[in-house]
Amino acid sequence: MHNKSITELVNNLRNKQISCVELTKLFLERIKKYDQKLNSLITNTEAQALTDAALADQAIANGTAGLLTGLPILHKDIFCTNGVKTSCGSRMLDNFIAPYDATVVTKLKAAGTIMLGKTNMDEFAMGSSNETSYYGTVANPWNTEYVPGGSSGGSAAAIAARLAPAATGTDTGGSIRQPAAFCGITGIKPTYGLVSRFGMIAYASSLDQGGPMAVSAEDCAVMLQAMAGFDPKDSTSVDREAADYIKNLNDPINKLVIGMPKEFFSADLNPEIAKVVESAIKELEKLGATVKSISLPNSHLSIPAYYVIAPAECSSNLARYDGVRYGYRCENPVDLNDFYCRNRGEGFGAEVKRRIMIGTYVLSSGYYDAYYVKAQKIRHLIANDFITAFKEVDVIMCPTTPETAFKIGAKNKNPVDMYLNDIYTTGINLAGLPGLSMPAGFVNKLPVGVQIIGNYFQEAKILNVAHQFQKVTNWHKQSPQEFA
């Protein structure tokens, strides 16, 4: 049952082959059994889930079921959930009970999903290994000595271990795609503005985008259908006609033109990873797709530009965590300055502080033009590279990460080494494009992800390509034996 697709599960629920309560219990049991090893959840909302499941059963009985009624899911702990702790992986918000639902949470609730809990994550989504979480590192289900990636590491690990059929994630520089790749699941970061950011705790506002993480592209399509859409509460949300992500999944891809950026397949790329990506592209060629070599000449600038813009925005976005109105508050402050310094000094972890410091520096007068303004110019160049490329190709394919999951503790002494993990993903956020990662093989028994990048609002296209691949391959169906 726990290996079934979302569509199958929803059908089983509709046909009363299993009740919502039973299905919810099944996944809650799996969480109980396995999550001690993984630490993928920060908060378990079992009691509420069972209540909601009983209501979902009534809805099905009454014939008022929605798209996803009765489907148990997990929310990354970056999404505000009314009445439930929303920590963002930080000591700062360890005591924060959100008084409202994020729009994504509202929409998924309206579609009928049942929240089982909130997933672990890098603190304020800053990290590529889930090691910066206040709630401890998450283990990769494929090898528990390895990281699951980040920042949506808890969601990725939980899906890989089949603790839930689907989870929400957010992606600022690769935080959906990289953990999806490390854990052998499918995840999509939509076009910036497609999914509302309201109630999604901000890291870097101009880059943050929520999206689904699940076993397959088909499951992601179903989830995205429920999550996407204009939100008047988010001024950066795009008001456009709703797309259908499910309808086109089975479209043939015999006319598809795939772009391979030569910069991403250089000699620097790990040959084993290259092999996996190239064989995935070959599968698509077998289905009729053609391949074209393209160039993204400014792609080498994406990491430096990202690590100026994201920290700049984060330094301002995280200024609200001062302990005045909510959140962590130190004991016995001597004055206002001490109050601020200790609330923030004790409430934030090292990586968050590092990025706040970098961001504060690049925005300060005298440095602003040299860093922030320049990075914004680079951002335009990077976006233009993609815009140019998409005149010739339908999708762009490349590795999601330069290597497979690394050992817990292997990189957390060297931030730059850690940042380089996002080398193939950050450019897509800078350009605001949609990108998907899907499993396409293994290296040393660890999953390898392939990234499919689409033009703006071409989510249906990249989901279609990924689904066609998954119809003829079994990589997405692999799951770690320890959690079978």
Place this chain on the structure above:
Amino acid sequence: MQWETVIGLEVHVQLNTKSKIFSGAATAYGAEPNTQACAIDLGLPGVLPVLNEEAVRMAVKFGLAVNSNIAKRSVFDRKNYFYPDLPKGYQISQFTHPIVIGGELNIDLEDGTTKTINITRAHLEEDAGKSLHEAFKGQTGIDLNRAGIPLLEIVSEPEMRNAAEAVAYLKKLHALVKYLGICDGNMQEGSFRCDANVSVRPLGQEKFGTRAEIKNVNSFKFVEKAINFEVTRQIEILESGGTVIQETRLYDSQKNDTRSMRSKEEANDYRYFPDPDLEPLVISAAFIEKIKQELPELPTAKHARFMTQYNLSDYEANILTETKAIADFYESTVKIAGMNNSKTTANLMIGELNAALNKDALEIENCPINVEQLAKLVQRVADNTLSGKLAKTVFEFMWQQPQDPDLIIEQQGLKQVTDTSAIEKIIDTVIANNQKQLAEYRAGKQQLFGFFVGQVMKASQGKANPDQVNKILQGKLS
């Protein structure tokens, strides 16, 4: 050495929108602390700002009224600094690309001439909350009702040369924003706040002196006093060989002095950058055109119209167009009282009504007498029921207890006596009782005429029609 004062003003105009600039919370003044602050105003995790279109409309309205360029594209920036009553740790403002660029305001100087003060810019921003340092012993209370209230910050060029000009500019601006209906103008409640940049330079020197920014000058009187104090302070420093330092100074209205808040070196680095949560504000020509059509009559135009339409003097028109509320009150009264009574209405408003309002420190908006009642009073003067003097008396009664003047005239028996035979009867009695004075008058002591008038009025308890009394008396005395 002769010194010249240079003043530039930054005025924060609180826009009277119903809801806040980036949230749906209410903006009404005086509510219980923190009852008008929603999740967005509190800066809770994950909340996002959505721009209030009404605030934009008001900013455009102002821009059009002062002949500004309305920016087709303006940008909201974040001004970053920490303060407990600043919930997000930044204020959303417009730094590099404001919505209103340039503009001008003509001010009336004491010598009767006018001077044009150029406006540099005006931009939209959100207000911060309030820190209440006195309310709790040893603690500071935070009230976030004000957080997110829309402000239009209007920055003038440094073109004013003395405190009187600065006050004239502020008064003109104050009247204008009230005219436009974009601000209630209540200075006690902080709806119209002013910071003054003041410097001095040797007369004839082109280069500006070092300026001090004076904060917290929230009445016309204090602006004048604060500037004059600051000018004296700076001149004293310079004349004793010192140098003025660039700093922010706080005006203390109780001590009537300014004291240093922070120097330039201590000034915050606000780390401005475009707010990624808000798209650039793009305004279409059609949007601007629509507001242009809806623009109310501006003070200068109204003044000219009052002179021609109501046959008023420059002086009368000035007073009656000082605020839109006064002008509206006047026009509504004339509308009921009749066009031919426009002068009488003006006289009553400029005389009795103004004096009463001043005495009780009331604005016309809170006038206890309504336009119907005032119009009726005007009519009773016009139809000779009341003399000017009786009208004053009736007005006093109305002010104490507002009601229909006819009722007051009836109850108090204040109807003017215009019956010729009745007046003649009184006059005859007065003459009979004052034979000595009559003889003296007839002998040539002309000034005794006033004595007789006084006696007649006294005998009639002030109710005899003065014109008729004059006329009849003249006949009878000669």
